Amino acid sequence: MRTRFAPSPTGFLHIGGARTALFNWLYTRRYAGTFILRIEDTDQVRSTEESTRAILDAMAWLGLNWDEGPYFQAERVNIHREMVQKLIDTGNAYYCTCAPEELEAKRKKALAEGRKPKYDGTCRDRGLPRSSGSVVRFRGPEVGVTVVHDLIKGNISFNNEELDDLIIERADGYPTYNFAVVVDDAQMGITHVIRGDDHVNNTPKQIQIYEALGYEVPLFGHVPMILGSDRARLSKRHGATSVMAYQEMGYLPEALVNYLVRLGWSHGDQEIFTMEELVREFSLEAVGKSAAVFNPEKLLWLNQHYIMAYPAERLVESVLPFWEKRGFDVSDRPFVAKAIADLRTRSKTLVEMAEGGVFYFQEEVAYDPEAAAKFLTPEYAGHLVAVAEGIPGLAEYTKDGLESFLRALAEERGTKLKWIAQTLRVALTGKTVSPGIDEVMVTLGKERVIGRIQKAVAWIGAAS
RNA sequence: GGUCCCAUCGUCUAGUGGUUAGGACGCUGGCCUCUCACGCCGGAAGCCGGGGUUCAACUCCCCGUGGGACUACCA
Numbered sequence: 001m002r003t004r005f006a007p008s009p010t011g012f013l014h015i016g017g018a019r020t021a022l023f024n025w026l027y028t029r030r031y032a033g034t035f036i037l038r039i040e041d042t043d044q045v046r047s048t049e050e051s052t053r054a055i056l057d058a059m060a061w062l063g064l065n066w067d068e069g070p071y072f073q074a075e076r077v078n079i080h081r082e083m084v085q086k087l088i089d090t091g092n093a094y095y096c097t098c099a100p101e102e103l104e105a106k107r108k109k110a111l112a113e114g115r116k117p118k119y120d121g122t123c124r125d126r127g128l129p130r131s132s133g134s135v136v137r138f139r140g141p142e143v144g145v146t147v148v149h150d151l152i153k154g155n156i157s158f159n160n161e162e163l164d165d166l167i168i169e170r171a172d173g174y175p176t177y178n179f180a181v182v183v184d185d186a187q188m189g190i191t192h193v194i195r196g197d198d199h200v201n202n203t204p205k206q207i208q209i210y211e212a213l214g215y216e217v218p219l220f221g222h223v224p225m226i227l228g229s230d231r232a233r234l235s236k237r238h239g240a241t242s243v244m245a246y247q248e249m250g251y252l253p254e255a256l257v258n259y260l261v262r263l264g265w266s267h268g269d270q271e272i273f274t275m276e277e278l279v280r281e282f283s284l285e286a287v288g289k290s291a292a293v294f295n296p297e298k299l300l301w302l303n304q305h306y307i308m309a310y311p312a313e314r315l316v317e318s319v320l321p322f323w324e325k326r327g328f329d330v331s332d333r334p335f336v337a338k339a340i341a342d343l344r345t346r347s348k349t350l351v352e353m354a355e356g357g358v359f360y361f362q363e364e365v366a367y368d369p370e371a372a373a374k375f376l377t378p379e380y381a382g383h384l385v386a387v388a389e390g391i392p393g394l395a396e397y398t399k400d401g402l403e404s405f406l407r408a409l410a411e412e413r414g415t416k417l418k419w420i421a422q423t424l425r426v427a428l429t430g431k432t433v434s435p436g437i438d439e440v441m442v443t444l445g446k447e448r449v450i451g452r453i454q455k456a457v458a459w460i461g462a463a464s
Numbered sequence: 465g466g467u468c469c470c471a472u473c474g475u476c477u478a479g480u481g482g483u484u485a486g487g488a489c490g491c492u493g494g495c496c497u498c499u500c501a502c503g504c505c506g507g508a509a510g511c512c513g514g515g516g517u518u519c520a521a522c523u524c525c526c527c528g529u530g531g532g533a534c535u536a537c538c539a
Contacts, residue, residue, distance in 0.1 A: 006539090007539085008538075008539045010538080010539075040539060042538095042539085043538055043539070045538090046538070046539090100536090100537065103536090103537090104536090107535090107536095110465095111465065111466090111535095112465090113465095114465055114466085115465085115466085116465085116466055116467085116535085117465085117466080117535065118466090118535080135537055148468095153469070153470090156468065156469075157468095158467075158468075159467085162466075162467055162468095162535095163467095164535080166536095167536085167537050169537085170537040171537060172537075174537085176536090176537065176538085176539090177538070177539045178539090180539095181539085196533090197468095197469070197470095197532090197533070198532095198533050198534070198539095199533090199534085199539090200468060200469065200533075200534075201467070201468055201469090201533070201534040201535075202534075202539095204468095222469090224469085224470075224532090225532070225533070227531090227532075229474095229475085231531060231532075232531095232532085233532080233533085259476095262476065262477080262488090263476065264476090264477095265477095266476085266477055266478070267478095268478065268487085269477085269478060269486070269487040269488075270487090270488095271476090271477095271487080271488050271489085288470095288476095288477080289469075289470060289471090290469090290470045290471060290531095290532090291469090291470070291531080291532060291533090292475090292476065292477090293474095293475060293476075294475095294476095295474095295475050295476065295489070295490085297475080297489055297490055298475075298476065298488075298489040298490080299489095300489090301488085301489055301490085302489090304501095304502095308502080344502095345500095345501055345502045345503090346500060346501040346502075347501085356500090403498090406498080407498095410498095416498085417498050418497090418498050418499080419498085420498075421498030421499075422498065422499065424498085425498075425499065431499085431500095432499055432500085433499055433500045433501090434499070434500075435499095435500085435501085436497095436498070436499085436500095436501095437498055437499080438498085
């Protein structure tokens, strides 16, 4: 089995393309086939190297490696031209000199009159030679039926009379997509073409080209589209659509992969899959036929799940960049690891985690005005002093040891734990929301805790 | 307009002629609790409509309706 992912380098790898790549990759890995990456850059105007780079980066981030390529379609024009010539020689293609404006006018007119806006065949039988500005059209059969055998959608048949004589070589000598894709897929020995179902209507034309060229027709699998919340094709206005934007927003690749694979594919009631399970279980037969709406909330849930399930060391590696970006000193790895352990159950994204953990790294705790107004008051200052005084004599400076210490202290002082805990929280983190106060104290360590308490007490003195 | 595809809770989906129509996200009531989370227990929420076929249709067929894709010298 040989498959391929063939994006055009006219932008970043988007969510839809990523899922197509993922389906191809999973299917190929499952059957130990060869996965090929081909960049479809025959649009000389819109293709950029930067886009190619971005697509490769996104594939790597998602963990979708390829076995051959990347091949560049534009580097294969000689082969394409040779095949165009072959089609002309066999009478399966012809030169056409109709002007684009003229064609456009005819199209509009036909549409206005309620007729099919297909090429009228003006040059089909004129036997024109190549000339400046001429294009090459494929001569499609006028009668009969072409049926697409689709691995996902079943058999789809088209009346050939509905099909256009499409242009296979532009005036600039470059092949068009529908032609180049056939030549390349055939010559690269692609056996399974898995792509978005926006290509189904092109497929019968492509099949005719395969046949005219004497190639074996591959198997097709058209995966349904991904829609936005308004059921329109997913686009920027629905939020981030670039794969790498999700990395920047603090998503883990496993979460995106898991989310994407469940968009259109399912395996009973299972929601969480490892890559190994996916490679073992994925099948095109279990891919649904209908389009799916992209649901950011569920992706967020999965991300949270993976943040909690990630191996500690990998989570550290993943979060580090977000703190470094904020200019924090993260050289004390054991300390960073402890902070992450505190934060991991309360973060849906790495960005959220980095944000929620800034206090671990701040030399000077930034007090939230509202929190300070409520808890950093003379009324509560005594709690802080008592905590600071009690810490040095603590037998067990651990989560449990601190908890019993604080509970005992609350009782001793005739108050509830929550008042001491919240006051402490503001003194140590600057906020009223943070990981468990005992966890924070353990991670910060005695020195920092006492230092921060002293600063808070001083702050209260200065403020009142 | 034409061609093609699709249709189970708001969303992702299981289902393959006989089920109290299951799970997940989200929403929501409660428990837990030093805050926020995590976790646990519970709840509301769905077979697009109409005809057939059948003893029996979410399931099969047809017609509507709705949504989507394509209809480029883009891919």
